Amino acid sequence: xxNVRELVRTSPATRAGLSxxxxxxxxxxxxxxxxxxxxxxxxxxxxxxxxxxSGGSQFAFIGVLAGGGSPASAAGAATxxxxxxxxxxxxxxxxxxxRGWRRLAAAQVTIDESTAIxxxxxxxxxxxxxxxxxxVGVFVLWNLMTLLGALAGDALGDPRxxxxxxxxxxxxxxxxxxxxxxxxxxxxxxxxxVVTVLGIPLVPPGIPILVAAAVAALVGWxxxxxxxxEVAAR
Amino acid sequence: MTVWLWLLxxxxxxxxxxxxGYLVPQRLLGSPAVVRVSGCITVGLxxxxxxxxxxxxxxxxxxxxxxxxxxxxxxxxLLRAPFLLVVVVGATAAALGRLxxxx
Numbered sequence: 001x002x003n004v005r006e007l008v009r010t011s012p013a014t015r016a017g018l019s020x021x022x023x024x025x026x027x028x029x030x031x032x033x034x035x036x037x038x039x040x041x042x043x044x045x046x047x048x049x050x051x052x053x054s055g056g057s058q059f060a061f062i063g064v065l066a067g068g069g070s071p072a073s074a075a076g077a078a079t080x081x082x083x084x085x086x087x088x089x090x091x092x093x094x095x096x097x098x099r100g101w102r103r104l105a106a107a108q109v110t111i112d113e114s115t116a117i118x119x120x121x122x123x124x125x126x127x128x129x130x131x132x133x134x135x136v137g138v139f140v141l142w143n144l145m146t147l148l149g150a151l152a153g154d155a156l157g158d159p160r161x162x163x164x165x166x167x168x169x170x171x172x173x174x175x176x177x178x179x180x181x182x183x184x185x186x187x188x189x190x191x192x193x194v195v196t197v198l199g200i201p202l203v204p205p206g207i208p209i210l211v212a213a214a215v216a217a218l219v220g221w222x223x224x225x226x227x228x229x230e231v232a233a234r
Numbered sequence: 235m236t237v238w239l240w241l242l243x244x245x246x247x248x249x250x251x252x253x254x255g256y257l258v259p260q261r262l263l264g265s266p267a268v269v270r271v272s273g274c275i276t277v278g279l280x281x282x283x284x285x286x287x288x289x290x291x292x293x294x295x296x297x298x299x300x301x302x303x304x305x306x307x308x309x310x311x312l313l314r315a316p317f318l319l320v321v322v323v324g325a326t327a328a329a330l331g332r333l334x335x336x337x
Contacts, residue, residue: 019318023325044241051245054252061244063292071240078244082251084279089255091272098256107253112283119276163329166303169287170324173307174317176280188274189281196285200295208290209282216278220271 013117013126017133020113020175023167024055025141030164031058032149038066042150049146053139054111057082060205077204084209088115095119095127109135116175184223188216299331 007014028049035045040062048058057078064074089110095118098106114135121127180186192212199208288304289295306327310320 016317019321023318023321040237044237047241047245051242052248054248057244057248061241065237071237075240075244075247079247079251082248085248085252086255087272087275087279089252090258091255091276093256093258094269094272103256104253107256108249110252110255112279116276116280160299161329161332163299163303163325163327163332165287166300166306166328166331167321167325169284169300169303169328170307170310171317171321172280172284172287173304173324174311174320176277176284177311179277179280185277188277192278192281193285196282197289197295200286200290201293205290205293209279209286212278212282213275216274217271219278220274221267224267224270 007129011126011129013121013130014133016120017114017117017130017135017137020117020134020171021137021141023171024113024138025145027055027164027168028142028145029149029152030160031055031062031142032146033152034059034066034149035062035146036150038062040065042147045150046143046147049143052078052082053108053142054078054082054085055142056112056209063205080207080210081205084112084213085110087213088112091115092118092131095124096131106131106135109139111135111138112172113138116172120175120178184219188219191219192216296337298337299328302331302336303328 008018031049032045035048035058036042040048045062048061052058052061060077060081061074064077065071089107092106092110092115096106109132114131117134118127118131121130176189180189192215195212195215196208199211203211284304288300289297291298303324307320307324310323315323
């Protein structure tokens with residue numbers, strides 16, 4: 001058994017993973033509550049968190065249902081919003097190269113948070129600790145809080161009142177911040193933010209993120225002959 | 235019943251999407267171009283996620299207390315606050331905004 005307290009003390013990646021697990025897991029309450037409000041039963045809502053396990057995709061699924069959309073279009077929106085997880089899987093695979101059952105487990109917990117924590121570390125062991133702590137931590141707390149939210153429904157009140165949506169913004173910025181060293185990352189981040197703002201009203205939810213990813217990939221490809229050290233994935 | 239079928243379909247597709255990233259041939263992953271491109275994608279995705287979480291309300295743009303959270307988080311990061319404190323500062327700023335009657 002690993003000495004957990006020692007690990008938390010000495011590993012920044014483990015601390016970051018636990019922090020984001022708590023921040024993101026808490027958001028599960030809102031998903032559970034909104035899920036039952038969209039007309040799904042408690043088992044369906046909990047199954048989404050257990051099997052689909054990608055916050056944006058889950059919110060898209062219930063959002064389409066709540067807006068009167070068909071279950072098929074709900075599944076379509078959720079799948080499109082989850083495409084970025086394929087990119088994440090490739091990035092995590094580059095770092096950790098899991099094998100056997102670990103590969104299946106890693107795939108299931110490949111989400112925004114676990115990928116970002118892993119990519120934010122310089123050291124190979126830290127990348128692994130960060131990925132698994134964030135991935136498993138978010139998975140456990142997200143599912144528990146989903147059940148809680150689904151059972152309590154709207155009785156818990158609006159999670160926005162507690163600023164949890166603001167916590168998500170701060171968390172993603174906190175993950176981006178350390179990567180903004182040098183001119184090129186700033187340029188990419190700015191262009192992608194603008195692309196996202198322009199895309200939100202024009203294309204379905206989730207697509208602006210994919211467009212931004214494509215733009216960033218093109219910038220990376222065009223500039224591949226120069227300054228490779230500036231934005232190298234670690 | 236159709237809800238259950240599409241729900242399970244969405245879950246299956248989500249897992250296959252995630253798994254596909256792990257099945258890309260290893261020899262393709264180590265090249266400098268791939269490493270550079272995925273580094274750029276990471277920055278782009280995170281910037282897009284920050285933006286989406288800050289101003290998107292479905293398919294509309296909404297300026298609300300989340301912008302207070304964004305500003306407060308920037309200040310916290312400039313002051314070199316640790317990650318968890320940045321998150322707490324963001325939540326507090328948004329909660330205070332809502333307490334003050336902002337959307």
